[in-house]
Amino acid sequence: MAEITKSYEPREVEKKWYAAWLEAKAFAGKVELGKEAYSIVIPPPNVTGVLTMGHVLNNTIQDILIRRARLEGKSALWLPGTDHAGIATQTVVERELRKQKQTRHDYGREKFVEKVWAWREEKGGIILEQLRRLGASCDWDRTAFTMDPAYSERVLHVFVELFQRGHIYRGKRMVNWCPASLTALSDEEVIMKPVNGTMYRVRYRLNDPAGKSDTFIEVKTTRPETIPGDVAIAVHPDDPRFAALIGRTVRRPIGPAYDMLIIADPAVDKEFGTGALKITPAHDRTDYEIGLRHKLPVIDVLHPNGTINELGGPELAGMDRFAARKKAAEMLKEAGALVAEEPYANNVGYSERADVPIEPRLTQQWWLRYPKIEEAKQVVRDGQIKFYPERWSKVYLHWLENIQDWCISRQLWWGHRIPVWYRKGLDRETLTEADLQNPAIVHVSQTGPADPQNWDQEDDVLDTWASSWLWPFATLGWPDPTEMKKAGFDYFYPTSTLVTGPDIIFFWVARMIMAGLEFVRPGEPVERRIPFKNVYFTGIIRDQQGRKMSKSLGNSPDPLDLIDTYGADGLRFGIISIAPQGQDIRFQEDRIESGKNFCNKLWNACRFRQMNGEAGDNATLGGITARLERAKFDADDHAILDRLLTTTREVDRCFAEFEFSAAVQALYGFFWNDFCDWYVEVSKSKLQSPDTKANCLAIQDLVLRQMLLLLHPFIPFITEELWQLLGYGASGRFIEETPLENASQLATASSGGGLMLDHAQVAAVENIKAFVSKARALKADHNLASRRDVTFFIITGDREWALLAANLAKITRMAGAAGLERRETVEGAPATVTTLGTLYLDLASTVDAGAEKIRLQKELDAITKHIAGTEARLANKAFTDKAPAAVLEGARKQLADQQAKRAELGRLLTALR
């Protein structure tokens, strides 16, 4: 057995074991029919991504679940991969090109896409390497990528299927246009931001056949640069202020001359602004709808990149929309049409990726009518899919209630090109619904037309989410039966648990559920079609100021640095300990440090065990329990094993309820306080005696072995190392190959040979602990160092003395005492009242009677207050009548104890006078 070093050095240990695990293919997800399957698909990070604290949390949790599943004897699969992240990746590569003063158009579509692939080969997937550093036990041989040829085929297959099932259509509609990325976006990719802008109050002179009207109608707008696209003024039909004006016209004040009709439409809010609304159908959703109702023309004054086009008039043409806004305001002023401008805060939709305001824009796009909406609601409502925390199901359901068709086309080059071909020379703008169904004009298939020379493929690609929504089954070979068999589809689908952030509940979670229900195992019960059974939503990691950690803010520490400083296990333990279920996490590096400290503590406890020598068969649980000598069990032995069972049970419960931070806290508390601070310390006297040594070591082995197993999912590296060093496993076997005993199995195992754990001993030990604490405090109060040269005296009853005498060696050791002697009387020594008698410090000559009095009086005051409270409760008839017997009994006992203590304190004080 290699000797354990003084402190834990993670670096080499992590490297060594990760390599060993990979070498042995320990993470391979295998179909093992005798075993229960447990599977997780990773939320695929962007192929451009680097590891963030969010990933650390998310993937640590997945690894915990997977490793625990292995320990529970399940066949576990954690399927990794990356997402091609259309806009993000294309942007990254275009940025590289821009450095060389080039654009994607210099290369053309095919060459550019090649460039992206080359970039991906060289720099993509860094994040997967980083996950290995974290210890992620993914089945790397299955690593998937949404642009892989096989995966791509599945994406196109789904498009064709949905088209044939009538869920996909093409249409000219208002979309969210990103002028930076030059593509349409789905509603989910638009985030609303409050913006401080200006509200312009503009007046329009009414046209008068006589040519001398001095009547005006006023509107308010934040976007004067779109006025050249105005085609009408709308008022509410019931608004008496404007009733007389409906049907008249006004002259557009700037831009090409145009007479706009004043129309009535109920969409206008009478209360807002002036009550009159300028209608710019090309640049506003509401205006567009009003325009449709009134058959108004659509005048688009913007280029796709957000500059004004020639329809905006010569003064504005070519200007950026924001510059044009100022210019338009000036022009209005000159024309006498600007009545007022005032600061105005409103919400503006921004492109999530490019962080620029989006433009509503009328374009031809491909749309999806979501399939299986009702069923998707049902499976969550009925609990076939369970959300943790449960409250997210409400958010999910609300979104599904109000769901809109999904714009799935993107005007990008990097992505799955939509498998639609148009007959050469066809005008795509004017295609009708019927044309789309006509195979002579439009071809829709996975493989394309037989005579490609006569066709042009659709230029658009699919939204990235329109590929990743298939992730749980497309990564398992679906729909190809051979591939599915190879991947173990039947065995691993539906997956067990999805671990993700609530921020992608709409983007991804909801859509995967609908996709699974639509495509997998049609006709079978929902339990077989859903993509996962549980969804665990992590919290969002925030910085000290409560801001979301993000790359752009630069407020996220680099997890790799944290791994270097604290070890992967320290980072994992730390992050989990501050991540309660369902709450956002305020990141604190000192918690990561405390994770590292815990690892070191674990390391040293095992080191202590090792230094006490080998004691027999450690390689199996049976070997260890066979070494237990039941006849020699004392209170501490009973208590520590009882607490071990309690802790094991608590961790079981935590896993059942996805309460990982509670599990970590239970393990931390048990190991540090109960085991290290108490049991190991009391062991030190037992280990001196040949009579008690063997049993004590067997108990330590039992505890350490179980702790390593329980801790392994959280801190895999150090537990593997210690497991091997202490020889708990069969040689050549990893810790994960050892089945983890649950609490009752462990109880049965350790009770072989007639041992019954005595729960009452836990209380006895607590009693002794409290007594030792009192003794230590008495010493500390008199500024005595922890040297063992003090003698304590005690005045106590026979029963209490019996308990003390039985534990004398450990008490004196733990309290740092030369001895503890029973006396009938003690004079002039500092004292303290304990539940086991009045304890005196043998230092009479050095005692300051005044200070003693103050100290005792403080204690007396405190206990008197408590007694008053307890008495009041017991004096309350309602309490004694209605409280349960156990509570009542507890209160009475408490009162008796408190009174005894007060009497003793009073006596001590009197003696000092």
Place this chain on the structure above:
RNA sequence: GGACGCUUAGCUCAGUUGGUUAGAGCACGUGCUUCACACGCACGGGGUCACAGGUUCGAGUCCUGUAGCGUCCACCA
């Protein structure tokens, strides 16, 4: 405008179904290099559980309201 979450020690947070004197980590103070660990040990100080009502024998915990912070959804030009 709608929904949800949070408010407990200086800081970050636990606190299961209401029940003895509300806990942890960090920070702070004092003392300890005690033969596993100073990445440690011991002892200690520190909280009217946001506020106001209510239910109850009993409320940090349940109910109602208020305030502040945060998130999501919708959005009016």
